[in-house]
Amino acid sequence: MTLLSGADLAVRLNGNDILRDVSLSIAAGEIVTLVGPNGSGKSTLLRTLIGALTPSRGRVTRARDLRIGYVPQKLAIDATLPLTVRRFLDLPRPAAKAEAQAAMTRCGVAHLAKRQMADLSGGQFQRAMLARAILNRPQVLILDEPTQGLDQPGAAQFYQLIEQVRQDLGCGVLMVSHELHVVMSASDRVICLNGHICCEGTPEVVSAAPAYRELFGTGTGGALALYRHDHDHHHHHHHEAAQ
Amino acid sequence: MLDDFLVRAALASVGTALAASVLGCFVVWRRLAYFGDATAHASILGVALALAFNLSVTLGVGAVALVVALTIHRLDDRRQSSDAILGVLAHGALALGLVAVALLSGARIDLESYLFGDVLFVSARDVGVIWAGAGAVLAVLWWHWSPLLIATLNPDLASASGVDPRREKLVLTLLLAAVVAVAIKVVGALLITALLVIPAAGARHLARSPEGMALIAAGIGIASAGLGIGGSLALDTPTGPTIVCAAVALFALATLVPRVVLR
Numbered sequence: 430m431t432l433l434s435g436a437d438l439a440v441r442l443n444g445n446d447i448l449r450d451v452s453l454s455i456a457a458g459e460i461v462t463l464v465g466p467n468g469s470g471k472s473t474l475l476r477t478l479i480g481a482l483t484p485s486r487g488r489v490t491r492a493r494d495l496r497i498g499y500v501p502q503k504l505a506i507d508a509t510l511p512l513t514v515r516r517f518l519d520l521p522r523p524a525a526k527a528e529a530q531a532a533m534t535r536c537g538v539a540h541l542a543k544r545q546m547a548d549l550s551g552g553q554f555q556r557a558m559l560a561r562a563i564l565n566r567p568q569v570l571i572l573d574e575p576t577q578g579l580d581q582p583g584a585a586q587f588y589q590l591i592e593q594v595r596q597d598l599g600c601g602v603l604m605v606s607h608e609l610h611v612v613m614s615a616s617d618r619v620i621c622l623n624g625h626i627c628c629e630g631t632p633e634v635v636s637a638a639p640a641y642r643e644l645f646g647t648g649t650g651g652a653l654a655l656y657r658h659d660h661d662h663h664h665h666h667h668h669e670a671a672q
Numbered sequence: 673m674l675d676d677f678l679v680r681a682a683l684a685s686v687g688t689a690l691a692a693s694v695l696g697c698f699v700v701w702r703r704l705a706y707f708g709d710a711t712a713h714a715s716i717l718g719v720a721l722a723l724a725f726n727l728s729v730t731l732g733v734g735a736v737a738l739v740v741a742l743t744i745h746r747l748d749d750r751r752q753s754s755d756a757i758l759g760v761l762a763h764g765a766l767a768l769g770l771v772a773v774a775l776l777s778g779a780r781i782d783l784e785s786y787l788f789g790d791v792l793f794v795s796a797r798d799v800g801v802i803w804a805g806a807g808a809v810l811a812v813l814w815w816h817w818s819p820l821l822i823a824t825l826n827p828d829l830a831s832a833s834g835v836d837p838r839r840e841k842l843v844l845t846l847l848l849a850a851v852v853a854v855a856i857k858v859v860g861a862l863l864i865t866a867l868l869v870i871p872a873a874g875a876r877h878l879a880r881s882p883e884g885m886a887l888i889a890a891g892i893g894i895a896s897a898g899l900g901i902g903g904s905l906a907l908d909t910p911t912g913p914t915i916v917c918a919a920v921a922l923f924a925l926a927t928l929v930p931r932v933v934l935r
Binding site (some may be wrong): 476479480481497498499501504506507509510511512513516519520521522545571 | 700701702703818819821822824825826827828829830831832833834835837872873876879880881882884885
């Protein structure tokens with residue numbers, strides 16, 4: 430069942446066309462990952478889907494009373510704002526004690542409930558944000574580069590947590606990620622974005638697509654793009670990788 | 673009771689300080705101090721217009737503060753509001769207001785009382801207006817507390833939770849204009865921002881939650897009003913600046929004492 434979809438979206442910001450002809454949909458239980466170079470409109474697309482931006486063309490359709498859990502890319506809490514992890518969970522509506530406790534436990538931040546948000550490490554902060562995002566048992570979880578600034582083990586643990594949440598809640602997950610190796614192993618579908626949708630499909634399909642390899646295969650010597658599919662069959666990209 | 677000028681002054685100061693210090697928490701969290709300055713300074717223009725057209729000063733100040741605040745609000749939406757533009761607006765509006773006062777009303781008003789406040793001369797009616805304004809500001813803050821807070825934290829987070837961050841920002845803009853209108857007779861156009869920022873900044877080091885910070889700021893604001901009036905009587909100094917001096921002293925106390933005690 431499609432929970433959230435965008436049809437033929439175009440977004441203009443400050444006179445620049447950021448997105449055009451973007452159509453996508455998220456169904457329950459699937460993990461969809463957006464990849465694309467910097468400035469390709471990934472965050473803009475997420476912000477359009479949550480209703481923070483109004484598309485100049487096309488429309489966003491949500492299932493009735495859709496509950497969205499959102500983890501923004503960066504949350505700079507001003508040092509002048511005192512806010513404990515537990516109080517953060519009460520925004521914008523007070524959370525029931527048991528539910529807040531369960532969400533914090535699931536995300537491994539229960540012992541930090543009384544800590545100030547500003548004092549948390551990067552990984553703890555992201556977990557606290559995830560705990561807040563899953564409080565209302567979202568049907569769609571939207572995450573914008575949730576592991577930015579985490580080290581590799583931290584990022585791996587965080588993706589495991591998302592996978593766990595997906596299984597427990599049965600929610601659809603839409604996330605932006607730069608970590609292509611994780612994307613390829615953890616996603617059901619990958620959408621490659623560069624102002625428009627270059628290609629999309631299962632990780633296998635996308636990583637073999639010329640458009641994807643053009644975006645990620647050059648400049649990095651192919652190392653990033655080839656991570657997953659260099660061993661799956663007989664592409665002739667080995668010489669490309671060496672270029 | 674309202675026949676006593678001291679009682680009127682105390683009521684006016686406490687009402688103003690209460691609204692300003694609680695709203696001031698958002699001014700501090702969102703770094704709107706300069707925004708507050710620009711709005712407050714522009715209110716002198718409102719004084720000039722009110723006197724020229726024989727309107728109530730509170731009304732004139734409120735209207736001009738509203739226009740300026742909304743202008744800045746719109747500029748900010750287009751991401752054009754830099755420090756520089758706010759600086760231009762803040763000081764440009766003040767200068768324009770001073771010139772306008774001179775042109776429109778000649779020399780028949782005491783400009784100083786609008787620049788630095790003159791709370792010892794407020795009327796019973798002024799006290800009523802101040803408390804009505806302050807009460808409205810506090811009521812809106814109470815009503816909008818959670819949406820305002822999440823919009824302050826992150827606009828996208830607010831959007832995803834069904835809170836329109838632009839609306840909450842507009843609410844703050846309106847409240848700021850209201851506080852400027854209420855405060856001008858108490859501390860004057862030049863020191864309104866002080867009443868917004870200093871109690872909240874002082875409360876920061878003592879608070880562990882946003883609500884706690886608002887309550888402590890309110891306490892510091894009220895105490896500053898009381899100490900300021902007492903101080904100005906004892907020392908025969910202007911009341912508005914003395915209230916702000918008391919707030920600064922309490923700020924210093926609240927900032928330094930926890931450090932010494934916790935060490």
